[in-house]
Amino acid sequence: MPRSHTKKEAILREATNLFSEHGYWDTSISDISKATSVADGTIFYHFHSKEELFLAVLKNFKEKLISAFSAHLNSHEFETGMDMVEGAISFYLSQANKMEKRFFLLHRHHYYQIAEHNPNCWQHLEEIYSSLIDIFEQAIRIGQKDRSIKAVDASKKAFLIFTLVDGIVRFNTYKLYRADAIYDELIDSCRSILQSPTN
Amino acid sequence: MPRSHTKKEAILREATNLFSEHGYWDTSISDISKATSVADGTIFYHFHSKEELFLAVLKNFKEKLISAFSAHLNSHEFETGMDMVEGAISFYLSQANKMEKRFFLLHRHHYYQIAEHNPNCWQHLEEIYSSLIDIFEQAIRIGQKDRSIKAVDASKKAFLIFTLVDGIVRFNTYKLYRADAIYDELIDSCRSILQSPTN
DNA sequence: TTTTTGACTGAGTACTCATTCAGTTTTTAC
DNA sequence: GTAAAAACTGAATGAGTACTCAGTCAAAAA
Incomplete structure (x- = not known):
């Protein structure tokens, strides 16, 4: 349990770094083993294949991301649902920035x-x-209860807003556009989407 | 000019298909040469490396895409700038659908x-x-002249709307969400972004 | 102490793949 | 028609790769 545990974790950690940075194909098993100071075989002892390791990295990321989000939302109080949407957006952007x-x-x-x-x-x-x-979506529904958001289709609007925010993160990581330069416009637009009179 | 031209074009065409479908790493030179009925060496005669071929595919796509767009916009008349924005969105979606x-x-x-x-x-x-x-952006500026669009920052709003539309295309190709199911909401949201009263 | 277990090792295997190049065929120029 | 140039060929090369496996070692169980 003592060292073995540590080594498996270390492999996962280094694999996350390398896969994130260089991608699946540009990261070889021996890159990972070198970065972890571990033998190639050890990686296959803990993970049966390269693809399985790659998936373990995704699973780990999923858990971290989701728990980071719920922790943030539970620890913050929001005046209105609209503020909550705004909080979610800015938290998503800050997370993307922190663990780009x-x-x-x-x-x-x-x-x-x-x-x-x-x-x-x-x-x-x-x-x-x-x-x-x-x-x-939940934030939108809350906002609809407290009248800070109009009677829109919460599920679809939530998808649209997420798409928008995620797309901006994508352009930001690809260095084609800077997310912070557009933050105000983004929030503005989301307000418009959720608050403008329904046609 | 006769056959040589044809072969180079054929290589580019098949490479486009295969790279699009399977990606860079899952497409080998011999996959391309087989699909084109050409010897491996011929590919390197016309393109110096796999990466150069990959870039030629991108360049070709760029030219096709841009000319398809301007052809569409020039052949259509739009009542207002807002209609033009809508036309651009639906054309982008239809192009994405046609050449997914x-x-x-x-x-x-x-x-x-x-x-x-x-x-x-x-x-x-x-x-x-x-x-x-x-x-x-141009459509927005036209809309601002004809009063179908409010006095927003045309450049930034154009980026936001493009991001939104492109993000939806992305989720659609990944089969995580169907673009057509959200089309009306999308247009609606874009109208809100461009027409809602400025705060 | 002896045995067993499970983590760990790293050289070896079997393979794929981009790229080369010596040579052949086809086209163009004269 | 002939020579030169250009297009084309595909077997050979060599650098990598994921994955295997026979064996080491330390610590727990007996």
Whole structure:
């Protein structure tokens, strides 16, 4: 239990770093073993294949991300549902900023490729997105109760807003646009989406 | 000119199909040569390396995409700038639908990785995005002249709307959400963003 | 003390893949 | 028609790769 545990964790940690930074194909098993100061075989002792390790990294990220989110929302009080939406947006952006490399994982195309034939992988992705979108949806519903948000389709609007925020994170990590330069416009637009008179 | 031209084009065409469908790493040179009925060496005669071929595919896609867009916009008349924005959105979605596989190219992470050390690749991506965003921006400016759109920051709102639409395309290709199920909400939201009273 | 167990090792295996190049065929120029 | 140039070929190369496995070692169980 003492060292073995540590080594498996270390492998997972280094694999997360390397897969996040360089992707699946540009990270070899021996890259990971070197970074962890472990023999190649040890990796296969703990994880049966490279793909399994890759999935373990995703699973780990999923758990960290979801618990970080619920911790944040539980520890904050929001005046209105609209404020809660805003809080969720800015928390998502700050998380993406803080663990930028990890967020790369979400945008790594290879996961979606694996997901096509691996239901397990698909489920991880699905859980990540649905739990994130859920946060927005719940905030919208709360806002509709306290009248800070209009009677819109909460589920669809939540998806749209999440898409928007996630897309901005994506452009930011690809260095094609800076997220902070557009923060105010983003919040503004989300307010418009949720508060403007229904047509 | 006769056959040589054809073969180079055929290689580019098959490479586009295979890279779009399976990605860079899951497409080998011999996959491409088999699909084109050409010897491996021929590929290297026309393109110096696999990466160069990959970039040629991107360049080709860029040109096709941009010209398809301007052809569409020039052949249509729009009542207002707001209608033009709507037209651009629905055209983007229909293009993404029609050449779904090709659009994968835009979301293939590998390009962004190459872009990090290859200014040429970065430029292609930058041109694709900036010309697409430009279309939205111009439509917004026209709308501001004809009063169908409020006095918003055209450049930033154009980026936001593009991000939103592109993000939806992404979720659609990954089969995590169906774009057509959300079309009305999308248009609605864009109207809100561009027409709601400024705070 | 002896045995057993499970974590760990790293050289070896079997393979894939991009790239090369010496040579052949086809096209163009004269 | 002939020479030069260009297009094309595919077997060979060599650098990598994920994964295996026979064996080491330390600590727990007997």
